Amino acid sequence: MIEIIFQKKQDAWNLYQHLVARLASWQETNSILLNEDRNRVLIPEEFYKKETLPLLKKSVYEFILKVKRDDWLRAILAESYFYCDSEEQDHILDIIYSVIEGNRKELVPFMEGVEEQGIIQSCINEIFNEKVSFSFDSFVMFRLKAYTEQLSKWVEIAIDEYKMEQEYQVFLHTLRGFLDDRKPQMSHLYLVIDENMVFYNQQFAEMKRSELFRSIDRKLLVNHPVYVDSGTIAPLLSIAPETIYLYTDDPHQPLVRTIINLFEERVKVNPITAFQDERANFFKENRENIQ
Numbered sequence: 215m216i217e218i219i220f221q222k223k224q225d226a227w228n229l230y231q232h233l234v235a236r237l238a239s240w241q242e243t244n245s246i247l248l249n250e251d252r253n254r255v256l257i258p259e260e261f262y263k264k265e266t267l268p269l270l271k272k273s274v275y276e277f278i279l280k281v282k283r284d285d286w287l288r289a290i291l292a293e294s295y296f297y298c299d300s301e302e303q304d305h306i307l308d309i310i311y312s313v314i315e316g317n318r319k320e321l322v323p324f325m326e327g328v329e330e331q332g333i334i335q336s337c338i339n340e341i342f343n344e345k346v347s348f349s350f351d352s353f354v355m356f357r358l359k360a361y362t363e364q365l366s367k368w369v370e371i372a373i374d375e376y377k378m379e380q381e382y383q384v385f386l387h388t389l390r391g392f393l394d395d396r397k398p399q400m401s402h403l404y405l406v407i408d409e410n411m412v413f414y415n416q417q418f419a420e421m422k423r424s425e426l427f428r429s430i431d432r433k434l435l436v437n438h439p440v441y442v443d444s445g446t447i448a449p450l451l452s453i454a455p456e457t458i459y460l461y462t463d464d465p466h467q468p469l470v471r472t473i474i475n476l477f478e479e480r481v482k483v484n485p486i487t488a489f490q491d492e493r494a495n496f497f498k499e500n501r502e503n504i505q
Contacts, residue, residue, distance in 0.1 A: 216262070217347035220253040225350065228281055229274075230255050236273040240266060262345050271338050278334055282354075286362060290369045297373070305379075309372040324371050333361050386475050392434060393451055393476065399429065402457040406489055407470060411446060417500075418493045429453055447472070457482060461489035 220226040230248040233255065237246065240261065247256040261270050287307055291297040297306065312318045313325050337357040341348055354362065403421070404414035413421040426449040434448055446469065450458065458481045462470055465483050474481050 215247070215256040215258060216345065217249075218255045218257065219347065219349045220255075221349075221351045223250065223253050225282075226250070226253040226255055229277055229350070232277045232281065233257075233270075233273055236276065237261070237266075237269065240269075259345070262342070267342065271335070271342055274342075275334055275338055278338075278358075279330075283365070286365055287369060290366050291373075294366065295369065295373060302376075306369070306372045306376045309375050310368050313368075313372075321371065321375065325368050330361070330364075334358070337361075386472075389447070389451060389476055392437075393454055396431075396451065396454040398456045399453045400455045402459060403453065403455045404459045404489065404493075405450075405461070405473075406486060407460065407462040407464075407467075408486055411469075413449065414493075418496050447476070450477070456480065459484070459489075459492075461486045 218226075218229065220229070226248060227250070230246065233246050246258070246261075248254075249256060257270070261267065284307065287310065288303050291303050291306060297303055309318070309321075310325075313321045314330075316322075337353070341353055341357065400416065402416060404418065406412045406414070413426060415421055423445075427444065429452050430444060430448045431452040434451055435444070450473065458473065458477055460470065460473060460481055460483050462483065463486050464470065470483070474483070
């Protein structure tokens with residue numbers, strides 16, 4: 215028997231349960247055992263044979279990623295940054311996992327460093343090829359040191375992003391309050407966001423910057439100077455149109471998302487080609503009135 219020794223009883227139990235589930239087809243003749251009194255998982259040497267060793271290594275690798283990584287990240291949050299609330303921890307971990315899964319590409323450059331899969335697999339290969347009993351906690355402390363240090367950096371970046379998202383939610387809540395109390399100054403307007411950003415009134419006439427600036431409610435800039443810019447958000451909030459027809463070929467860019475989050479169902483998003491067609495049709499249908 216080769217022993218994997220743990221400081222915590224729960225860790226030993228978790229690994230035992232994980233290995234039994236993953237190696238079920240090999241359990242009939244060679245049972246993995248758990249010594250609960252001494253916090254040890256006992257693995258028969260038969261599992262170190264050529265045909266079963268890769269599966270054993272893979273199972274321990276999955277245990278580290280699916281069970282221990284989450285534990286380590288939460289421990290870093292609580293012990294180094296005093297984020298002890300489980301809900302807050304969940305939000306921060308969601309940011310980290312979304313980057314790992316490729317859903318937050320803007321954060322990837324900040325979370326590069328140790329290649330997660332490679333370093334864990336390399337360390338597992340080393341320790342299991344030695345075919346000796348070992349302390350799991352010492353294995354983590356020394357062989358996985360570079361990896362756990364990388365986790366600390368990931369947590370730091372995720373916390374910064376979490377704080378920014380909280381500030382953004384305050385921003386939305388504050389300006390929605392202003393919008394709720396604001397009487398619409400126009401039934402609708404058209405907003406084209408491309409390389410430049412252009413406002414158009416109900417007659418598809420371009421609204422000049424001077425006109426937009428005059429429309430801004432000065433109380434908005436005085437009461438919420440940090441939250442608004444005078445070029446886009448301030449005019450939109452001040453005019454408070456019942457409907458915003460927004461045209462863009464990049465609906466996921468931050469400015470577009472902010473307008474949608476602020477005005478919600480008032481915003482109708484379409485590609486820029488749709489604006490060109492609608493404007494041409496408007497002038498065609500209203501040619502006599504315009505002349």
